[in-house]
Amino acid sequence: MYDEAQSVRPFVERVFAALADEDVELIVVDDGSVDGTAQALAELAAQEPRLVVVELSRNFGHQAAITAGLDHARGAVAVTIDADLQDPPELIPVLLTHWRAGADVVSAVRTSRPGETRFKLRTADAFYRVLSRVADIEVQQNAGDFRLLDRRALDGLRAMRESNRYLRGMTSWVGYVQTTVPYERSPRHAGETKYPLRKMVRLGLDAIVSFSHAPLQVATIVGFVSALLAFLAIPVAVGFRIAGQFVPGVTTTVIAVLLLGGIQLMAIGVIGEYVGRIYDEVKQRPLYLVGRVRNRPDAEED
16 A cells, blocks of 8 residues: 555455455555555554554555565465555455466456556557567566465565566466456546556566566667668768769768767667666665564564
C-alpha cells in the first residue's frame, strides 16, 4: 500500500472474507505512506492478529515493496496482490485450486481493464509485444503482479536480489509449473493510480534491460551499418572528384558529423544504461529498510 487510507479496511475485510476457510496471514506492506494509511493499518492490526503490517522506512517503490512482503511470507504458498481492489481478492481461492492441482505459479490474467485510459492500454499492449520479441523469457501478456507462488517458486524468487527488479519477468524466469487464470479487472476502489507515465516507462526499461541484450545488439548493428555506409561513400566521392562533379561544401560534412555523432551518443547511452545497473549491483545496498513490523514479534526490524 502507498497512500491507500481509504482502501485499508475494505481490502482487509474482503481478503479475510474470501479466505475464511483457509489458514492464512495477510501481510500488508506500507511503502512509506503519508496519508494516514499507517494509522489505519495499526488500528486494524490491534484487532486482527492475522494481519501483519510491514512499515518501510520510506517509499522504496512498488517492486521493492512486493519483495518485502514476499520476504516476510511464512506459508506454504504466497499470493501477491495490490490493495487498490482492482484485483478481486475473491479470485484467490481459484488460484489456490490450481495450486492444489499441481501448479507452482498461477498468474491472474486481465481480460478487461475498465477505468484505464486508451493511451495506457495501447502502450501496455505495444510494450508486451516488444518484450515478447526481445526478451530471453516468456512473459504472460496482460498479467500484472496478482499471482500465486508455491514455496519452492517463492524461495527461488527470493534468491534473486538484483536492484532493478521486474518481478513479472523474474517470476517467469524461475520456471516450474506455471498456469494462468483469466479475470475481469475492476476500477480503483478509491484514490488515484500510483503508477504515472514516468514510473511505467521506468518499469518497462527495467524489464527490457534485465531480460534482453537486444538494445546492445541494436547499437552494434547500427554502428556497423553506419561504418559500412561511410566505407561505401569513399569510392563514390573519389569518382565524383575524378569526373569533376564534386562540389565541396559544408552541408555534407555537417550532416555526416551529426549522423555519426548521434549514433555514437546513442550507443554510449545504451551501454551506459547497462553500466549503471552494474554499478547499482556492485554497491549491494539493501532493497528496502523496515521501520516497524506489527503482529510479528520475532521479525527483525532494520
